[in-house]
Amino acid sequence: DAGVTQSPTHLIKTRGQHVTLRCSPISGHKSVSWYQQVLGQGPQFIFQYYEKEERGRGNFPDRFSARQFPNYSSELNVNALLLGDSALYLCASSPSDRSYNEQFFGPGTRLTVL
Amino acid sequence: SQQGEEDPQALSIQEGENATMNCSYKTSINNLQWYRQNSGRGLVHLILIRSNEREKHSGRLRVTLDTSKKSSSLLITASRAADTASYFCATDVSGSRLTFGEGTQLTVNP
Structure with missing residues (x-):
């Protein structure tokens, strides 16, 4: 079975731009969470989605948003x-x-x- | 803020030796999990210990949990060069929202 997949692998942007990251969960998994890991630190929780509803949000500004689709894949913007x-x-x-x-x-x- | 704090920050040992990493946390938890990360890649789940458990084994891994001291330890026995990685503890306070520590960088020298 395929594991969790994410795209793209690498991305370079400039200040002020917008970015969309994508995630496909393991088949049958309905919960998706996003974490940010700055170099040299542990991951920090950003969002959790379950059944397309936001279930939790970490201490991140409103510039960060996410959604979950009917097939349980997710985007972080x-x-x-x-x-x-x-x-x-x-x-x-x-x-x-x-x-x-x-x-x-x-x-x-x-x-x-x- | 980080709930968990790992100790030591870095550990260097020889192949065949045991490696022990410690984790302390601040609030009550549902469970505590240990993860491994190789060279800034994705996290690999190692073991989950529930708040009502005191010790758990998985292969060469042994995890203990002391909820009275709010601490956990990860022991890797008979270490191998392939065990070289960063190890993180993560506490689950509510609904699978994990709070990670800063990690321990383990280097196993051949």
Whole structure:
């Protein structure tokens, strides 16, 4: 079975631009979460979606938004990019929104903002 | 803010030795998970320990959890060069929203 997939793998943008990152969860998984990992730090929670509804939001500005589609894939959008948005963006899927499930992470999208 | 804090930040050992990493956290948790990350790539889930469990094993991995001290440890026995990676603990407080620590960089020298 395919694991969590993310696209693109790498992305270079300039300040002020907008970016869309995509994630396809493991088949049958209905929960998708997004994390931002700045170099040298641990991942930080951005969003969780379950059954197309936002279930949680981390401490990120409104420039960050996300959505989940009927097939449970998800997009993360970031507007008005700042240099500090340069990071590895990780998507994770799990079968449900319950806390006893492990989360399966994708390979990430490396975003560089110049 | 990071809930978990790993200790040490970096650990260098020889192949065959055991590696122990510690994690402390601040609030009550549902479960605690350990992940491995190779060279800034995706995270690989290693083990999940629930708040009512004290110890768990998986192959060469042993995880302990002390909820009274709000701490956990990950022991990797008979380490191999392939174990070289960053190791993160992550606490689950509510609904699978994970809070990660800063990580321990483990280097296993052949």
